[in-house]
Amino acid sequence: MSAPTEDLLTVDQLAERTGIAVRTIRYYAGRGLLPAPRLRGRTGLYDVRHRARLELVSELTGLGFTLTAIERQLERVPHDAGPEELALQRVLLVPWVPETTEEMDRSELERRAGRPLSDADVERLERLGALTRLAGPGPESAGSGPMAAGPGPAAGAEPGATTVRLHGGAALGSAIRALDSELPPEYWARAHALVERHTAALADDLMDLFQREVLQPYRDRGRPADERSRLAAALAHLKPIMVHGVVATFGRAVNRTIRERVDPDDAATQSG
Secondary structure: OOOOHHHOEOHHHHHHHHOOOHHHHHHHHHOOOOOOOEEEOOEEEEOHHHHHHHHHHHHHHHOOOOHHHHHHHHOOOOOOOOHHHHHHHHHHHOOOOOOOEEEEEHHHHHHHHOOOOOHHHHHHHHHOOOEEEEOOOOOOOOOEOOOOOOOOOOOOOOOOOOEEEEOOHHHHHHHHHHHHOOOOHHHHHHHHHHHHHHHHHHHHHHHHHHHHHHHHHHHHOOOOHHHHHHHHHHHHHHHHHHHHHHHHHHHHHHHHHHHHHHOHHHHHHHHO
């Protein structure tokens, strides 16, 4: 169905409404991220579907997705998809938990940590997932997007001149407490690697399950319009429920393991 005439915008008007530069809009269109505009004479006109897709691309770019990754995702969405379908895509792709990263130099990192940090401390903080060491002399700006891509760990960086991407204050606080504990740093690094490996596998399995049993049937049914808002709302509820469920289930699993190691017979009785 065609959008009403009053909803049609020139590229300059679209840029003004969305806050995205004309040059960027044309670049996205050239890469196929936006459908071709409707022509009136020699003037290209954009409707609400163009605007919704443009805002989705801009948001995903801000989250750190590469344009190649966004292209792959949008290949699954028809070019004539309306704002409701694109809103569902946004719900599918936004992070499940808030993530805030900041790039900073060594002195700012030490200020946040509340103490001087040796090169070994910074390496341990990285192994604990609190930060990523970056190449280069220093951050160009602080406060990057939640999933922002960067140059990666520094190779052969000068000691004491580290630039890092901090993965949130909470992660830094937890890692500092781990360093200050009586347990060996290697224990914490291996424990973090274990958690990382198993939660990554769990995330893959849960995503596969959702794709197979919820999202693909929705696509097979032709993406019914009356299901879009319900599916988006269900997803919004699913995310916090699943995150809480993983934490609670892990806690119960640890409790069960402790009981089994202390008193296997009693643990078997309780599980039965």
